Amino acid sequence: MAICSTGSVAFIFLQFFSSTPSQLFAGQLLNGCIIAFYPTCASAYVGEVCPLALRGFAASMTNLASLLANSLPLASSKLCKKGRYDEAEKSIRRLATPGIDPSLKLAHVKETLRLEDAFKSDNAPSILDCFRGPNLRRLIICVMAYDIQEFTGNILFIDYAVYFFELAGLDTSEAFSMNLCLTAIGFVGTCLSWWVVSFVGRRSAYLWGCGTLSIFCFIIATLDFAPTATHAATWAQCSLMLICNFVYDITIGPYCFVLLAEVSSARLRGMTIGLATVTCHVVSIVLAVAIPYAMNEDQGNWRGKIGFLFAGLGALSTAYCFFCLPETRGRTFEELDVLFERKVSSRKFHDYEINGAVAASEELR
Template identity: 40%
Template sequence: MGNANDEAIQHIGKDQHEDLHEQSKVATDIEHSLGVIEAVKLYPMAVVWATLFAWSLVMVGYDSGIIYSFYALPAFVKKYGTYYGPEIGYEVSAKWQNVLGMGTPVGQFLGAFTASWPMERWGRKKVFAVSLFFTTAWIFLQMFANDIHTLAAGEFLAGIVYGTYVVLAPTYASEVCPLALRGILNAGMNLAYVIGQFVASGVGKGVATRTDQWAYRIPFAVQWTWIPILAIGLYFAPESPWWLVRKGRVEEAEAVLRRLAKESPKVDIRATLANIQATTLHEIEVEKDTTYLECFRGSNRARTEVAIMVQIWQVITGISLIGYAVYFFELAGLPVSASFDMGVGNTAIGFVATCCSWVFMSFFGRRTIFMYGVGGMAVALFIIGGLDCAPNYSKRPGFAWAQAALLDILTFVFQGTVGPVNFVIFAEIGATRLRSQTVALATSSGSIFQIVMTIAIPYMLNASAANWRGKTGFFFGGISAIAVVWCYFRLPETKGRTFEELDFMFEARVPPRKFKDYKIMNAEDGSEA
């Protein structure tokens, strides 16, 4: 794919190799000298366009949040659930919770896995536009579903498009933003996701007392509100300069770079363009092609492992339990109204925590934040499980409120560390020519494990099944502890590294634990870092 374009880039690189290399070094020095505030001032439009693409993840977060809150919504449960007698009442069976819950992750798996090819062939903008069109159609199917089978089909089809957004948004942000903003704006992907969940909680709370069909149809209709905004913004948005260079459209890439930045002595468009060309040229020389198979060859194997594993840990260390927050609160013994109130508060905490993650990333590296994050989650989860084992648990409501508070703490830790940093790591860890493929593989792998969690959690929580309640904390706490060990040995530090520097360190097989202090200049003269 793109062989003719690669040959053209190689030809340019051979003729001007030394000049490109020198200008690339200038761009790297400028990138390292920029602070966050200065980068925002110099690249305001890069922030705007990255935010536009990130806003698509609001829809992803909203869809996943609203479907779980429906299980605590009396009107929805009565419409699609089964009556289990006076003791339990109406409940959407674990089987159908699985089917509805799996619609989005199964769809996301397919959407993410297939997204990279059209993104590389037709560009980021065209794929985004087509995705918006199909999102509009599938919302219609969800809203007017007369039975649970149609609703499940709507969730699955919408999930395919949402998988495309999950690949598109971080890929685009990584390609339009300078190094200083790469982490913050990719962490913003998680913020968009949390905003979607927050809106879903608020909408769910607003319709909780309704007993008619609009109790669950209004929440679906709300999703239409942001599509026109995204479509209008997309019309004016620039294409990715990295993609344009790979297609041999260097002049267009230069024009895009000028649109993204203000004129300033600290902005050297020609040097930035040379850095993109030099990095692309180097990767063409090292990598045989841009297929998924290339992601598992040579130094790319370790990069792909990191991208996949951080996404998997993000899914199986507690977010699945957080997604069931409202339902969990109700099962713990809180009233329906209080459960929805706690659900809204839980997503508000997630919003604040994600904003805090920007501060954390200014002082600490990706590796530190992620590793300590899963460690903190393990502690909170084990305590949640321990409280559920207390004598006379069901007769002591204080334990239910304590678990609810701990779930809020768990949410803060997750959304302040693992959640946003996960987006940063898998968006920047892959080689630039394989970025969309790497992000797609990570997203698809996460979706597979999300499917597993979607199947397992209803059986863990439901009163008509295992009825573990808070004891699920032991399960997720154990997984989080394993994640800490993996992070220590396998997670490299990527903070403050350009894509060119990351290429060098992975090709030099620098141990993950030594990425933070590794000196590129030492490696060039053959000495140890």
């Protein structure tokens, strides 16, 4: 993350001092490649260092902002793998509360690594392992959890909000003011999600989030049939955009990163999250190119009717969540490994009983 931050600063300078469109494009492209590493690294890092009680809260914060890399200690598990035990103990001391014994925690990390080495095969993890057995199911869940962010219209009420407000009938100053409100409401929603994530399950949040956004996008699209001079319809559309952003930032937005950290296996976490990130960015690029043409009055002239597209995709996403998205809240990584190994139905994850971590370890053996 420190290397990515340094590279991003350099490429931002390239964008700032660019004198031709090609230089600007090169700076944006290179900076985009660097930024793509942040969600992958952050979600994997959370899964490695956070205890169960803080895992959901910490992972959801990825939705608010990228963390400062130089303020984060290295993961103790990574340091132990390299034999740097003194540094690992210092890392644990920085992360833990005063009541935690760092040496005891370090011993636990060492034993966990020893068990992992005993369980895994002689070959090093391969990206192909993500497409085999239970890991394929985990990969698909992570990919869909990420892509559903795009399918439910976040690009519409985040990236193209100002343009949408202007097409709806607001003047430039009103559109800018509404965009400020959009950002503020999104911030409030994300902050509330830190509390909500401890009480509302991942599956429930996705189901309600997808379903609600699908309905609101349908209403936004329907209101676009009203005459352009109807100010009530215009303000109704814009207000629903604000509500959509709030719903997104309290459900799908932060919960996505929680699922990435929990669903991916410890051995393949980085690769799984990386593949999910790549697919999400591919979908994002396609929509970023297509949506402006579809909305533009000189091209597709869909205007607010673009909501029908996201209403349909949102409905399909809701169906996927109902049948395929498991509930991971309150489960340890060992329990999740057992559930995936036993091929438990996603709808039964919440009620499936496992007799503690001992049973989980025995199952993996």
